[in-house]
């Protein structure tokens with residue numbers, strides 16, 4: 001594969017990643033509604049630790065666990081922002 005083939009591959013993967021992140025955000029938004037109704041805090045550190053542990057286990061490489069977790073910290077950060085925005 002040449003550089004334009006790899007870029008096409010990245011373009012396709014990005015569309016898929018955006019679709020999955022949007023589905024994740026939709027689930028987080030629904031959880032935010034439930035938390036609001038039950039008067040529960042948005043930030044749930046123990047649950048976030050479980051998510052990070054699962055991500056670490058699922059990591060096939062080539063990214064190091066710390067690099068992948070860095071991406072996930074940002075993802076969860078925006079999920080919390082979405083939940084607070086809907087409050």
Ligand SMILES: O=C(O)C(=O)C[C@]1(C(=O)O)C=C[C@@H](O)C=C1
Nearest residue numbers: 028031042043044047048076079
């Ligand atoms: O599981 C929850 O309680 C969520 O709100 C979802 C989520 C996540 O994006 O994974 C977001 C914020 C919480 O701190 C923990 C996890």
